[in-house]
Amino acid sequence: MTAVTMNRSSLWSIDSRVIVYSAIGAALYGILVSAQLPVPGTTAVSIRPAFALVPFFGYAFGPIVGFFTGLVGNMIGDQISGWGALTSYNWSLANGVVGLLAGLGPLYIGRWVAGSSFANRATAAAVAGAIAVVIGFLLAFYDMIKDQLDFNAVLTTEYLPVVIVDVITTAVLVPALLYVWLPTAERTGR
C-alpha cells in the first residue's frame, strides 16, 4: 500500500515494507546524487536529478521512508564523494525533513489525491515536494552557528540556489516518477 492511499495512523507504522523501501530510497539517492548537472553562470550550484527521490519516496511511501531516504541517502552520498557523512550533518537532516514533509503531503492535499487523475496526483506530489524543499532546507541556516557563516553567504550561496534548483528538480522529476510508478503500483496491487 502506498502512502498516497494510507490513512493518518498507518503513515507511522514500521513494517518490512517501510524498511525495504527506506533502504532502496537511501541507496539510490546515495548512488545517484553524485550525478550533477552544472548550472551555467554559477560557481557552486548544480542540479542533482537524484534529489527528486527524496520527495518522491516520501510522497509515495510515507514520511518515515522519505525521512530515511533523505537523511541516510545524503549521508551516504556525502561519504562516497569524500565530504564525510557528518561534516554537514544539518544538510542531511534537512534532506530528511524534506522527505518527511513530502510524506505528510497526501494528508494535507488529499482533495487532489483521492480518486483523481494521474495528472492531478502528480501535480499534488510536485507541490508537496516543493513546499517541503522550501521548509526543510531552512536547516541550512544552522551553518551560521556551526560554521559561523555569514547570513548573506548562507542565503545567497546555499539556501536560495539549493531551494531553486531542488524545486525545479522536484517539479520535473517527481511527476515523471509518479506517472510511471502509480500505474505500476495499482496494477500490481501495492
Add this chain to the structure above:
Amino acid sequence: MNFVPRYLGRGSWLARRDPRLLVVGLVCFVFAAIQVWDIRLMLVLVAIAFAWYRSARIPFGEVRRLWVFAIAFVSLLVVMNGVIASGRVQQVPGDLVHLYGYLPVVGTPVSAESIVFAATQFLRFIAMIAMGFPLAFAIDPGAFGVTFARLGVPYRFAFAVDLTWRFIPSFAADFRTTIDAQRVRGLDLSPTGRNPIANLARQVPVVVPTVVNAITGAEDTIDAMDLRAFGTGKRTWLHELRFDRTDRIVLVAFAALLIGATIAAWTTSSALLWVPPFMIPG
C-alpha cells in the same frame, strides 16, 4: 566513481577496533571541533584527525579523487563566504579588525581577522573530513547494521541501514546497465545548451527506469523478510561486537575531548578567534 563500499582499511589498527568506536569517535570529534575557533587548538584537532586517518591505512591512490574534491569544495566554500560576508567576521566587531586592504573588483575588505577566520574554517572542515574517511573505508560493510543496533538505534532502522549498504552495489550496477542501454538506443545524456530544465529532462530516461526497477524488485526482499517473520520478536545479529581495553581507552579519550572542548568554550577563549601577533600591523 566507484560506488561499491570498499573496505580499504582492512587489517589496519582502526579496522580492528569495535566499529562503534569509529562512529562515536567521529560524533564526539565533530561536536568538539565546531566549538573551537582558536586556530592553535584547531591545529591540534587537525593533528588528531590525521593521526586517526593514518591509523586506518587507507591507500592514498584509492581516495585521491575524493581528497581533491573535498579540498576544492572546502576552498570554494571558504572563499565564497569570505567574499560574500564582505570581510565581516561574526565574532569581531567591524571597527576592531586590522585591515590590510581591499580585494580588487569586488572590493571586499581583507583583514588579519578575516584571513585567520577563513584559515580556521578551512582547517576545521579538513579535520572533520579526515575523521570521516575511516567510517566509509575502515568498517566491514557487513557490520554496519549491528554497529548501529548496538549503539541503541532501533533494530528496524539499524536493519534498514544494513540493507542500504547491501543494495548499493547492485543498484550501482543497474544504473550503469540502464545508462548503457539508453546510449545504445542513441540517447545522449551529456548536457547540451544552457537550459537547465531541458538538461534535467534529459535525465528522465535514466533515472526513472533505475528507480522503478529497484522498487518493483523490492517485493522479493519484502517477501523474504515476511516469510522469516521479521519484526515479530527481538532480533539477533550474526556479528557480536565487544569493546576491548584499547577501545575503551580511546572512547574515554574522545569523550574527554568533547567534554573538554565544551567546558573550554564556556570558560576560556577557545571559542574565540585568535590572531597571531605577527599578523597584526603596527
